[in-house]
Amino acid sequence: MASKQEFIQLINTHQRLIYKVCNLYMNNSADKDDLFQEVCLQAWKAIESFKGESQFSTWLYRVALNTAITFIRKDKRKAPQTFVEQFPEIADDTSKEKEEQLIAMYKAIGNLNKIDKALVMLYLEDYSYIEIGKIMGITPNNVAVKMNRLKLKLKEETEKHYQF
């Protein structure tokens, strides 16, 4: 069992992972902070269930996704930003065209349901279908079928948005 200090160190090392989940599921900074806190709390409560059979990041992904999927925004009256409005800008050499394609893809992912978002997130993290299946609780075949459908859907949606 990890002590509080060890746990905080682990979370500190993996906070980018939690932010990723928060960025995907929440559309404004207040909600992201709430979700971040909730993920930390849930992870702390469930830390005894981490037996080291998988990597800590895989375990944390499972906790973070479970929390994000079942999370309810505190203040529903506050209008959320649209997914694209909060699209983070990175100063890099990405071309204008590529940037627009990215925004279109980001928007398409933002419109997915919570389960599909989780699948996309794990896919982007380069998890194998077997690992995704273990985290999601479905068979690798089912993951493959869902991913194929999702890729097609995202491609269509992206093209729709990108063509304007």
Next chain:
Amino acid sequence: MNLDELKILLNQKLEATESAVKSVAQLQQMLHAKSSSIIHKIKRSVLFEIAFTVLFFIGFSAIYFVSKQRGIAIYFGTFAILCIPFAFILIYLLKRINIYLNSSLDVKTNLTKLYNLIDDFCKKYFQFTMAIIPIAFIFSIYLGTDFFAENNSYSTSIQKNTTSKNVFYGFLIGYIIAVGFGIYKFTKWYIKKLYGNYLQEIKIMLDDL
């Protein structure tokens, strides 16, 4: 343009965040915060109900032993007894919630367990409320009859006149049906308002999986 072609760039974008990275002190503070998840709310509600059930049990038992009126004593004595199975149901729910909170399950099992827990909580809450209604009414009538028997001035005027007696019982039955139906509808609406939409959302997600 497909997902694979944008994989690396998209990953970078998702990782980028406007929020500052949390310090160790901030993380430490977060572990002491109050959770806002539905299951924690239910846990708090169950703990609150356990505390009140114990208090009611003590209060009702005290009235049972202190009251000199037989009707009142039986009424509160029965509710004190009812508090015992109710407390056991709540403790059982609390145990299940704690097991759920201390586990890290895959998404599908997690959603299934969460759905079953909330559904069970709603069902038990509804069943208990519904079970109390007939008991409360039976005792109300019993207590009322007891009251009339002790206050002759009220009872004689009703008992003398058969029409008044019929009207009185007709009104009583109508009142019981109306209030019972009202409580039934209100409880259903209240539970649905609190957890119904959330349960529906979980059900849709489970269907997606």
